[in-house]
Amino acid sequence: MAINIKKCSIEDTHKLQEISCETFYETFKHQNSPENMNAYLEKAFNLNQLEKELSNQYSQFFFVYFHNEVAGYLKLNTDDSQSEDMGDEALEIERIYIRNKFQKHGLGKYLLNKALTIAMEANKKKIWLGVWEKNENAIAFYKRMGFVQNGTHSFIMGDEEQLDLIMIKALI
Numbered sequence: 001m002a003i004n005i006k007k008c009s010i011e012d013t014h015k016l017q018e019i020s021c022e023t024f025y026e027t028f029k030h031q032n033s034p035e036n037m038n039a040y041l042e043k044a045f046n047l048n049q050l051e052k053e054l055s056n057q058y059s060q061f062f063f064v065y066f067h068n069e070v071a072g073y074l075k076l077n078t079d080d081s082q083s084e085d086m087g088d089e090a091l092e093i094e095r096i097y098i099r100n101k102f103q104k105h106g107l108g109k110y111l112l113n114k115a116l117t118i119a120m121e122a123n124k125k126k127i128w129l130g131v132w133e134k135n136e137n138a139i140a141f142y143k144r145m146g147f148v149q150n151g152t153h154s155f156i157m158g159d160e161e162q163l164d165l166i167m168i169k170a171l172i
């Protein structure tokens, strides 16, 4: 099969840093200053930070492969690792990032379905995420996948406070 998935471990820290920086940069470089981008990349994706997140029992990372090449990744949080206090019955998709050249091939949907399966197996009642209000592609993707907006929260990008839409899908 062309698509495969692998759960990341601490050995994947460098590869995770590489794909995290690459995909974040190509997604947001046109709408943010280089200073703010660099500040965020350094803060969010330095090796110590990623090692800490990979060791967190309430976070999980996955790589998705397309024809054996890493095409994107997924980060999930539960319990206290969630970016907002959504409670024990919720699962957060903190990041779904597909490299540019692999987008629109069904890989985002594949990772989203992986998140849904994990949430249902853990008897979660809802799955949620925060997405930048200006990220129209991702918002359209999540709507297509059945998420609805339910509130907002702040997101700090360098010296700028940005608005994230909170989007939720109920699981019954």
Ligand SMILES: CC(=O)SCCNC(=O)CCNC(=O)[C@H](O)C(C)(C)COP(=O)(O)OP(=O)(O)OC[C@H]1O[C@@H](n2cnc3c(N)ncnc32)[C@H](O)[C@@H]1OP(=O)(O)O
Binding pocket: 023, 027, 093, 094, 095, 096, 097, 098, 099, 102, 103, 104, 105, 106, 107, 108, 109, 110, 129, 130, 131, 132, 135, 136, 137, 138, 140, 141, 144, 145
């Ligand atoms: C919580 C967060 O991580 S927010 C940040 C999200 N990530 C990003 O913005 C990074 C850059 N973008 C990406 O990584 C990807 O484009 C994603 C994750 C948004 C979508 O993944 P893709 O692999 O491109 O989408 P995929 O091909 O799986 O599309 C699934 C469905 O959504 C639809 N879709 C995807 N993008 C769009 C869009 N921009 N507008 C409308 N529909 C869309 C597809 O048509 C498809 O519909 P179908 O099931 O009826 O065929």
